[in-house]
Amino acid sequence: MQVKVLFLSHDNDLKGAERCLLELVTHLDLNRFKPLIVLPWRGPMEEKLKQENVYYMVRFLDRWIPSRHRASWNHPFKYLPGLRNRLWSLLSLIEREKIDLVYTNTSTILEGALAARRAGIPHVWHIHEHLRGNADLRCYFPTTWIDRITLSLSDRIITPSKALADNRFHGSEKVRTVSNGVNLAAFRSGDGKRVYMELGIPQNASLVTFVGGISKRKSPIDFARAAVMIHRQRPDVHFLLAGSTNDPVLEKNIRDLLKQARLNDCFHILGFRSDVANLLAAAKVHVSTSLQESFGLTLIEAMASYKPVVATRCGGPEEVVADEETGFIVEPKNPQAIAEAMLKLLNQPDLARRFGEAGRLRVEKEFTVETYAHQISEIIEEAIRTYERPT
Incomplete structure (x- = not known):
């Protein structure tokens, strides 16, 4: 019945x-x-x-x-x-x-x-x-x-x-x-090349993703600040911020920061996207900079896409990410630490690949x-x- x-x-x-x-x-x-x-x-x-x-x-x-x-x-x-x-x-x-x-x-x-x-x-x-x-x-x-x-x-x-x-x-x-x-099949077939073509990103560039929207709790301004730091060392890296805007003032602050740092050409603010699988397929590293998170859904989606992750210590992510196995856990409100973790993965492709494969296995075992x-x-x-x- x-x-x-x-x-x-x-x-x-x-x-x-x-x-x-x-x-x-x-x-x-x-x-x-x-x-x-x-x-x-x-x-x-x-x-x-x-x-x-x-x-x-x-x-x-x-x-x-x-x-x-x-x-x-x-x-x-x-x-x-x-x-x-x-x-x-x-x-x-x-x-x-x-x-x-x-x-x-x-x-x-x-x-x-x-x-x-x-x-x-x-x-x-x-x-x-x-x-x-x-x-x-x-x-x-x-x-x-x-x-x-x-x-x-x-x-x-x-x-x-x-x-x-x-x-x-x-x-x-x-x-x-x-x-x-997470639906494993949905994050096995993302088309990253489509994202590169849409945004005009050079094929030899590396892409770092943030999916979660513009709100105080998600703290995307820390992602933008970390991007400014990385750009000084790796001008070839592009950054993607996807999600709805719940705080127009915060979005303006982010855009002002990017304009002042002259990052507009390599930092892409996309708004809401339904093609998260494609965005993650295009990424080299996925980042979450939340100040408070009950879980971290985009983290397991990124891990299902074989991507290493950087997340902040804010509750849920510590139960999702195996620190120094599938990614790095850093303190919130610390753009310097976020940038250093991102750079470590961008500069060490073998480490990033190993973390990405371990993340996929973790999702297959625990988060289907x-x-x-x-x-x-x-x-x-x-x-x-x-x-x-x-x-």
């Missing part, structure tokens, strides 16, 4: 959390599960679900924890009046579709947890983000309150790293850690999408099996 699961997405973009959800629902065993995905509005993820023939619908879900660039002083006053109608909409959907379990993707939406409690069915909350110190989110309640609410309204909580579980839930028996997974989907499937079934309806 199929388990009917209602998956709620906080966004219809294709950033980290949405990509994790997309990989999950497209790798579930359809003999065991019947997924229905609710998207809050139309966007790129909808097209992916159509291509994969996944059952979905669009119903507005507001965020009780909005992003900084969407937040305003009166957000709670706009959020609360519509909450009742959004709950009734989900409850009618749960009843009509005979849903067995609600699965909320990210901390930022609350309606799914409330609707599951009201309907008397289990709820799984997949938490992808830190709250304390997260420069990208705006919390209107103390983070300790939010974590308690999350625990009380969940039968199981999934986190991508032990670091995040310890940071937010302090060893609760409801928490299960499941590392994010098949393992990811299997472990979450077990958690969903466990939540249903052990569910006790609140009195």
Whole structure:
């Protein structure tokens, strides 16, 4: 008998959390599960679900924890009046579709947890983000309150790293850690030559990639500062920064820095890209300079592409990257250390190749999408099996 699961997405973009959800629902065993995905509005993820023939619908879900660039002083006053109608909409959907379990993707939406409690069915909350110190989110309640609410309204909580579980839930028996997974086939066939041709990069140049968007938490300005240092020694190296801009002021600061250092011709700011596999195929080294990271999805994507990585010590990456085996872990907010690690890999091709091959093997053993989907499937079934309806 199929388990009917209602998956709620906080966004219809294709950033980290949405990509994790997309990989999950497209790798579930359809003999065991019947997924229905609710998207809050139309966007790129909808097209992916159509291509994969996944059952979905669009119903507005507001965020009780909005992003900084969407937040305003009166957000709670706009959020609360519509909450009742959004709950009734989900409850009618749960009843009509005979849903067995609600699965909320990210901390930022609350309606799914409330609707599951009201309907008397289990709820799984997949938490992808830190709250304390997260420069990208705006919390209107103390983070300790939010974590308690999350625990009380969940039968199981999934986190991508032990670091995040310890940071937010302090060893609760409801928490299960499941590392994010990558589709190995998708990162075996990237076309790096296409990227070189598109950007007009000389074939003999080396390319360093950063994929993650322009936000304070990702700290791409440290990547730009490291690029300035490297350019003095290796003017043949090009740098690529891909991802949506959540902070226009930060983007301007980066562009001003590049202009002052005369790096505009070899530093490429691309915005959002759906062809991450091609970007990573073109890279010699992949870099993450985050100040806070719950996991590091692009790190395993780069490792799956046989690329050595440089990442900052900020939580999740330490559980992903084997330091001095698949890449280097350096301290955050330290462009000098980031640049030195990048140069070591750029200047020692044999070392970079060895790290890249070791990274691929590590992903094959620990971070496949098949393992990811299997472990979450077990958690969903466990939540249903052990569910006790609140009195």
